Ligand code: ASP
């Protein structure tokens with residue numbers, strides 16, 4: 257968002273580019289609308305007419321399984337039309353620039369463009385190139401992946417929130433360990449911003465080589481290279497994959513050593529607090545950042561993160577696009593069935 261202020265129906269700005277601009281209020285709004293969509297999802301017909309007549313395009317120029325499918329499913333559940341851009345068979349291969357590709361998609365009259373790209377800052381550039389379209393950042397280089405952080409916060413709140421507690425109350429002072437390849441991770445940057453906004457206390461845990469060159473300005477409670485120590489008292493352990501496609505292999509002596517010192521092994525998981533949750537954005541590389549058995553424990557919420565990612569993305573698309581359809585507000589639209 258370019259502003260953290262919310263209007264009465266949706267989010268104030270046209271885009272979701274970083275977590276930072278959402279603020280606690282924006283995060284709370286997304287989680288609350290996502291909660292309503294989760295209820296709709298339990299009905300026999302999980303579709304709502306909220307974005308009927310709207311078109312959502314996905315422009316993924318970097319690999320993805322869950323984010324792309326999740327956005328496309330979210331758009332369809334909201335009754336929007338979906339246009340899916342395939343980089344490998346596109347005219348990018350004939351020398352067309354990304355800017356002209358974006359202009360071409362915009363000219364087709366799409367309402368939202370969901371963008372993933374290996375270069376940090378691409379979502380911002382697309383938003384500048386396509387002023388008439390709502391741009392959602394689905395991951396840009398090392399920079400941001402805001403809807404992953406929103407899905408993770410939803411998952412934590414869903415597990416820890418007590419009856420009657422404020423929507424974000426469970427996050428106050430919550431000790432969170434973000435573990436792994438922080439240096440190359442847009443998920444880490446998004447999580448740190450989101451957890452800080454809602455009052456959680458994040459400790460980064462990584463080999464020194466996999467920390468960013470400077471942590472100045474990072475709203476964190478601490479940094480550690482000792483995973484065993486950092487796991488003591490952690491209520492949420494958010495694991496990160498080694499971002500091999502961004503060169504992380506050059507920063508660790510060997511995968512075996514990385515796993516021995518910074519992997520969530522069966523022995524380490526057994527020492528976690530009884531109520532501690534284990535999160536991982538996926539894709540999981542079993543046996544490296546997490547033991548396969550640990551990834552399948554009930555305390556590991558990896559499947560829930562994917563399920564919740566769907567309703568969070570429905571909420572984001574709805575809040576960005578749903579407010580100027582001239583129809584009912586969020587509550588009524590969520591309550592209505594597909595034909596409602
Ligand atoms: N899927 C997440 C991302 O695209 C995390 C990862 O790939 O490790 O950032």
Ligand code: CP
Pocket residue numbers: 319320321322323324395404537538539
């Ligand atoms: N978590 C995540 O972004 O997964 P994909 O890379 O599969 O989209």
